Amino acid sequence: AQSVTQLGSHVSVSEGALVLLRCNYSSSVPPYLFWYVQYPNQGLQLLLKYTSAATLVKGINDFEAEFKKSETSFHLTKPSAHMSDAAEYFCAVSRSGAGSYQLTFGKGTKLSVIP
């Protein structure tokens, strides 16, 4: 079984500051890992995913995440926060390989950006 823990239900940063959203996962097999963003009244949009290739993954809007197997972590970072980054962010995990159809999500971290 897979599970995800997102540390901090709410994170506030100043505009232009570093964004760091934490995600730790648990998986008995090699995982795929994902970060999604959800704006109010909208569905989820994929920011980036790790699927066993490079451990440093670059996504849209200058977000990136690093897969660290030894720490079972997949933290999301962005060098400089924009007001438009204010949203809820979800980390998700699945089994890798064929026959894996289910994403398991964390509870989410709401990001506020202070002008």
Next chain:
Amino acid sequence: DAGVTQSPTHLIKTRGQQVTLRCSPKSGHDTVSWYQQALGQGPQFIFQYYEEEERQRGNFPDRFSGHQFPNYSSELNVNALLLGDSALYLCASSLGGGTYYEQYFGPGTRLTVT
């Protein structure tokens, strides 16, 4: 290109009633997954449909059932509604069902059970 669409946007039902939610996948996609997102929680996987068959199911009771049509659109049915079924129901489509393939999410249907 229209993305994933869901209907209705909002719905209010009474305990014990039945509800049907609808999803049209992104053009070219053949796989539909349904998720339930309770307030303040992350989405939870209900099931996935491919080639008109339920391919995988999450930890949801049999009151939750679905259907996929030949045009790949899908319905989620919930019987004997409980207050705890109040949530945002998200549909996601993909080309190919494995999680390696990006799942595109619709805006959701917000169900309120009173």
